[in-house]
Amino acid sequence: MSKRDEFIAIVNAFKAASPAITDAQRKGLLRQAKQQYGLSFEEARQILKASGLVVGDVVNYFEVLGLAVEELQNQPDAAIATRVDTAHKELYSASLRAGGLPRPDGKTQEQWRTLLNQARDILKDPQQRREHLATLQPDGERPDTPSRETTRPIFKFTNGDEATNISELAALMEKHPQEAAIALYRGYLEQSLGGAGEMHLAEAARTVASVYAKTPEFGLWAMVQILRGKVKFARGGEASTPQQLAQLIDQNWEEAKTLLYGGFLPLWFEYTKQSQLANEAMDIIDRFGNETDIGLERLVQKLHPQIGHPVLKASHTSINFGKVDRKSQKTVRVEIQNTGRGYLYGTVELAKAMPGLRLSSTTIRGKAVLTVTLDTSRLAVNQTHNTALVIKTNGSELRVPISCVPVDVTAPSTSSSQDPATTAPEKSTAKTRAVGWVWVAVVFGIILFITFRPPVNERSVQRNLDRSVGGVQTSRPTIPRADVSAGMVLIPGGEFQMGSSDREAYDDEKPVHTVYVDAFYMDKYEVTNAQFKAFVDANPQWQKARISRDYHDGDYLYYWNDNIYPQGMGNYPVVYVSWYAAMAYAQWVGKRLPTEAEWEKAARGGLVGQNYPWGNGIGSTRTNFGYNVGKTTPVGSYAANGYGLYDMAGNVWEWCLDGYDSRFYARSPFWNPIAGDASASQIVNEFRRVKTSRVLRGGSWSYGALYLHVAYRGWNTPEVTDGSLGFRCAMDVKP
Numbered sequence: 001m002s003k004r005d006e007f008i009a010i011v012n013a014f015k016a017a018s019p020a021i022t023d024a025q026r027k028g029l030l031r032q033a034k035q036q037y038g039l040s041f042e043e044a045r046q047i048l049k050a051s052g053l054v055v056g057d058v059v060n061y062f063e064v065l066g067l068a069v070e071e072l073q074n075q076p077d078a079a080i081a082t083r084v085d086t087a088h089k090e091l092y093s094a095s096l097r098a099g100g101l102p103r104p105d106g107k108t109q110e111q112w113r114t115l116l117n118q119a120r121d122i123l124k125d126p127q128q129r130r131e132h133l134a135t136l137q138p139d140g141e142r143p144d145t146p147s148r149e150t151t152r153p154i155f156k157f158t159n160g161d162e163a164t165n166i167s168e169l170a171a172l173m174e175k176h177p178q179e180a181a182i183a184l185y186r187g188y189l190e191q192s193l194g195g196a197g198e199m200h201l202a203e204a205a206r207t208v209a210s211v212y213a214k215t216p217e218f219g220l221w222a223m224v225q226i227l228r229g230k231v232k233f234a235r236g237g238e239a240s241t242p243q244q245l246a247q248l249i250d251q252n253w254e255e256a257k258t259l260l261y262g263g264f265l266p267l268w269f270e271y272t273k274q275s276q277l278a279n280e281a282m283d284i285i286d287r288f289g290n291e292t293d294i295g296l297e298r299l300v301q302k303l304h305p306q307i308g309h310p311v312l313k314a315s316h317t318s319i320n321f322g323k324v325d326r327k328s329q330k331t332v333r334v335e336i337q338n339t340g341r342g343y344l345y346g347t348v349e350l351a352k353a354m355p356g357l358r359l360s361s362t363t364i365r366g367k368a369v370l371t372v373t374l375d376t377s378r379l380a381v382n383q384t385h386n387t388a389l390v391i392k393t394n395g396s397e398l399r400v401p402i403s404c405v406p407v408d409v410t411a412p413s414t415s416s417s418q419d420p421a422t423t424a425p426e427k428s429t430a431k432t433r434a435v436g437w438v439w440v441a442v443v444f445g446i447i448l449f450i451t452f453r454p455p456v457n458e459r460s461v462q463r464n465l466d467r468s469v470g471g472v473q474t475s476r477p478t479i480p481r482a483d484v485s486a487g488m489v490l491i492p493g494g495e496f497q498m499g500s501s502d503r504e505a506y507d508d509e510k511p512v513h514t515v516y517v518d519a520f521y522m523d524k525y526e527v528t529n530a531q532f533k534a535f536v537d538a539n540p541q542w543q544k545a546r547i548s549r550d551y552h553d554g555d556y557l558y559y560w561n562d563n564i565y566p567q568g569m570g571n572y573p574v575v576y577v578s579w580y581a582a583m584a585y586a587q588w589v590g591k592r593l594p595t596e597a598e599w600e601k602a603a604r605g606g607l608v609g610q611n612y613p614w615g616n617g618i619g620s621t622r623t624n625f626g627y628n629v630g631k632t633t634p635v636g637s638y639a640a641n642g643y644g645l646y647d648m649a650g651n652v653w654e655w656c657l658d659g660y661d662s663r664f665y666a667r668s669p670f671w672n673p674i675a676g677d678a679s680a681s682q683i684v685n686e687f688r689r690v691k692t693s694r695v696l697r698g699g700s701w702s703y704g705a706l707y708l709h710v711a712y713r714g715w716n717t718p719e720v721t722d723g724s725l726g727f728r729c730a731m732d733v734k735p
Helices: 003-017 023-037 041-051 077-098 109-124 126-136 166-175 177-185 188-195 199-211 216-228 242-251 253-261 264-271 275-287 292-303 425-452 458-465 529-538 579-588 596-604 680-685
Strands: 312-314 319-325 329-338 345-350 357-359 363-365 368-375 385-393 397-407 488-491 494-498 513-517 520-523 653-659 694-697 714-716 730-732
Touching (some): 003 023, 003 041, 023 199, 077 109, 126 188, 166 177, 166 216, 177 199, 188 199, 199 216, 199 264, 216 264, 242 253, 242 292, 253 264, 275 292, 292 345, 319 329, 345 357, 363 368, 488 596, 520 596, 529 579, 596 653, 596 694, 653 680
Antiparallel strands (some): 329 368, 345 385, 385 397, 494 513, 653 694
């Protein structure tokens, strides 16, 4: 079972116990999804939404059984138990008689009976009943610290130390860390806090023990900070307010990143009753998981809007290349620094394009050093050319003007006092004749070469293309040829900009770089159940009952009954297919999986700089994503992109040929790039030996909008299968 499916099982268990959860429970589930199961908050939210769990207030179990709190007060425990049993029996019997009829409140009869059982068990137990009563009282009616005269100690340590209020409890837990850790992780602390009416902190103890089960020392520290209502940093300093915390984050940046992305700060905000900040911290973790410094800077601004921004400073206020030879190349090194507080980030771009002017980098992370390169051969001579660097950051915006005047230093001077038409006429005429004869010879030689040149050695050309750069294979994939079927689309060869510089883009999507991809064919649709069945029928070794355990994770063709896909699902994309099985299918039909570069070029559909195959906007009418349907849809259910390809975003993730390399873009070759230490033909011919992770593209029906970006790079190990994972095929163009 995948991590995602494990989390779904937990959510279903919650729903079986009760159709409603509190907002705090919802946040606890989101944190658990992120930290234990590796899901994004957006994925977890979509799963919760699809489950049908209702997020609401605490359930009043007295009302569930039709009882009033007043009628049970001052009654002995035995009498209360009898009254609860009687009410439960009447309501439970009525539910059984109702059969499968739905209830007016939307619950099923089974859900209602589960709730009745919960109410009976809690109200019959004196301790649980008192705790439940405490949760029903408004916060203002409950004292924050129980007085010694009216309540027993919150917690008593074995040496006799007693904590009569929350502050004392925090101090004694620091004094007795070993015993405190045992109390926290065995549930004693939760029980004691609940018994004292501190239900909010009791839930915090349960959450901390769950989230930090593998790091008990940190879990104990986290619980103490929650009880104290302060965050204490290792280098000194404590914060109890958002403003204080923002200032201390600046002084303890690396530690603060650990506290944020380790999940502590959202917990601390939540259980110190700062829910809005808890939500914002969780959103930051989700959005900036790969840009931790940016995420922390954004949190600081949320905590203390008046704290100030980073201060941008560039090493140049202007760049004037002056008069330069039109055949020369000039470079200028520009340094960008932060002279203020916090973390500087942003982008660098040209105010307007200037032919031949290139920037080595377009992103700023903390600081930046970029090279501005000018190739004057592409500019008109004797004219002034102007543009500017536009540096946009979270602190400010700065423009650095750029200018140059290309000149032809080889051109004859016209400023001499002598008239060139009358000075030394014989030498001038002789020189002109000589130059003329040279040009005649050159032209004649070119004609001879064109007429009598030897035929091109295509194998030699292919060998040149096959050279690798820095150990990265750059050859055009060589695979078995096949005739083009009606189900494929020709993707034209050419350059495109691969990757993304969007602020939401992950590090492995950067930098944006130019790639040339040869023309190829791409399946118009994702491979369907019916197509895959034809493959397994012809290749019994890939059938569900016979496939080698080396080539899947145990859930291969999970929805199929032996060799039969679900009825009516023939035109749906096949799912729960490993990379190995996808490769085997592609080989059987004379095709292959697309390279990552081919996939992105095809997905963009000819558009430039857009997030999705159709543009920048997204919605439920565009594609199947984010649980808006709740399952896969038949292939081709939504409009095609500019190349006539369907479902390039959403429906199912699609396997690619490449190995996954998070840093590949920094050294990607220009021609037909493919990541990994093997050529395309080696991968195709020896795919059963592959063990490294493979690229996944396109997002799916159960993932949020960010994962559908055409530049987003997913990955997984080749044996993995999943209900949101399929593929489509590609094929070379015949020479």
